[in-house]
Amino acid sequence: MIGGGAGGLITSSKLSAELSEEIKQEKVSITLFERAETQEFQPGYLEVAFRGTEPQKLRRPTEKLVSPGVKVVHAKCASLDLDNHQIVTEKNQEKYDFDYVVVSTGCSPDYSQTPGLREENMDFYTDADVSSRIYKTLQGIKSGRVVVGIAGLPYKCPPSPNEAAFMVDEYLRRHGIRKNVDITFVTPYTRIYTAEPINQVIAPLYSERDIESRTVFNTDSVDPVKKEISSLEGDTVKYDYLFLTPPHKPASFLKGTNYSDEDGWVKVDKLDMHITDHDFAFAIGDTNNIPTSKAGVEAHLEGIVVANNIAMNITGRGTKHLFTGRTQCSMETGFHDATFVVGTYDRPVEKIKPSKINYAEKKVMEHIYWGSLHGHYEWLFKYHFKQDYFSESPAKD
Numbered sequence: 362m363i364g365g366g367a368g369g370l371i372t373s374s375k376l377s378a379e380l381s382e383e384i385k386q387e388k389v390s391i392t393l394f395e396r397a398e399t400q401e402f403q404p405g406y407l408e409v410a411f412r413g414t415e416p417q418k419l420r421r422p423t424e425k426l427v428s429p430g431v432k433v434v435h436a437k438c439a440s441l442d443l444d445n446h447q448i449v450t451e452k453n454q455e456k457y458d459f460d461y462v463v464v465s466t467g468c469s470p471d472y473s474q475t476p477g478l479r480e481e482n483m484d485f486y487t488d489a490d491v492s493s494r495i496y497k498t499l500q501g502i503k504s505g506r507v508v509v510g511i512a513g514l515p516y517k518c519p520p521s522p523n524e525a526a527f528m529v530d531e532y533l534r535r536h537g538i539r540k541n542v543d544i545t546f547v548t549p550y551t552r553i554y555t556a557e558p559i560n561q562v563i564a565p566l567y568s569e570r571d572i573e574s575r576t577v578f579n580t581d582s583v584d585p586v587k588k589e590i591s592s593l594e595g596d597t598v599k600y601d602y603l604f605l606t607p608p609h610k611p612a613s614f615l616k617g618t619n620y621s622d623e624d625g626w627v628k629v630d631k632l633d634m635h636i637t638d639h640d641f642a643f644a645i646g647d648t649n650n651i652p653t654s655k656a657g658v659e660a661h662l663e664g665i666v667v668a669n670n671i672a673m674n675i676t677g678r679g680t681k682h683l684f685t686g687r688t689q690c691s692m693e694t695g696f697h698d699a700t701f702v703v704g705t706y707d708r709p710v711e712k713i714k715p716s717k718i719n720y721a722e723k724k725v726m727e728h729i730y731w732g733s734l735h736g737h738y739e740w741l742f743k744y745h746f747k748q749d750y751f752s753e754s755p756a757k758d
């Protein structure tokens with residue numbers, strides 16, 4: 362495994378459970394390469410940014426999240442050579458061979474594409490500490506213009522920029538200063554939310570809450586002197602406070618390989634996540650190029666499918682599973698309401714009304730997240746998703 366975040370941890374946990382006998386007999390070993398000493402619950406960045414949650418509440422030591430039977434190598438992967446089945450780490454250029462490999466190195470903000478953005482923007486995507494700068498700023502706002510939205514594609518968790526708009530609005534209303542502050546949401550899409558059924562749910566809420574929207578606004582640059590964002594379409598938006606979602610990039614070692622596209626996203630089969638032309642290598646979660654959202658729930662479900670299939674190949678037991686593209690991202694709409702973005706490759710996103718029950722479901726995930734990475738809640742995932750996230754393939758491989 363390369364990457365010990367949402368996808369890598371569940372994949373290694375499931376593999377260690379499925380292959381426990383083989384590990385005991387020393388026929389199989391599982392190694393997880395992870396550069397970070399701690400992991401963060403990324404959906405919590407919104408709570409840090411807009412509700413003042415302490416950053417350390419989102420953190421856990423990586424070691425504590427790894428299941429028995431999984432060896433951790435704390436190192437940054439510098440290269441992955443699929444032709445020679447070899448991983449090289451940055452420090453000391455150590456080399457590791459493998460029979461199977463799963464890449465789950467996620468993605469991160471890329472400020473290099475948008476002049477002026479890094480200097481002016483505060484994001485809730487980089488990490489929990491960076492997110493906390495937004496809350497400090499919010500506390501000082503008395504009046505002015507807040508601009509939130511999407512500064513470029515792709516990015517992870519599609520609903521989060523919209524959640525940010527609702528959460529800024531909630532904060533300002535609760536503090537009695539909403540009337541002094543304009544909120545504008547900018548997006549490159551043609552609507553406030555790209556999927557029409559969800560757009561139908563949230564567009565009326567934008568009007569109700571007086572959040573202005575600027576669609577088909579592809580952010581080109583930010584002018585720190587004029588305090589103005591310009592779009593490729595030739596429009597401008599003035600701001601005093603900028604909380605934009607930057608475009609994202611994959612881990613740098615993936616760019617320029619023969620198994621990634623020109624931006625470094627790993628090319629995989631969307632059903633079993635094997636890397637094109639390499640049936641022993643897989644990429645799951647945010648780093649692959651499958652046509653669905655970059656979200657933790659997808660990384661989790663893809664990881665379970667891939668672990669099942671690797672274990673099946675090794676043991677000859679079970680059946681091959683194919684991912685359906687199932688997504689389920691919560692979208693908070695403020696004041697303890699939330700909707701969900703739910704769909705699969707074949708089933709368009711549904712229209713789900715915001716409710717307190719949906720919000721409660723989102724909150725449950727905060728509590729079970731760390732345990733879910735160990736596979737503790739697979740019974741709940743199975744109950745919730747039924748078999749909607751995989752189908753069984755008739756062929757064993």
Ligand SMILES: Cc1cc2nc3c(=O)[nH]c(=O)nc-3n(C[C@H](O)[C@H](O)[C@H](O)COP(=O)(O)OP(=O)(O)OC[C@H]3O[C@@H](n4cnc5c(N)ncnc54)[C@H](O)[C@@H]3O)c2cc1C
Binds near residue numbers: 396400403647648691
């Ligand atoms: C504000 C926000 C809100 C979100 N809300 C939701 C939500 O409500 N629902 C949802 O499903 N998802 C949500 N997400 C998205 C979710 O957190 C990610 O999609 C998920 O973490 C992706 O899992 P991953 O395993 O692909 O990547 P990650 O969890 O990011 O893990 C990648 C890991 O790889 C490691 N790594 C990277 N490069 C290297 C390297 N070269 N060598 C070694 N290790 C490396 C990193 O240190 C990291 O630990 C949200 C994200 C944000 C930022």
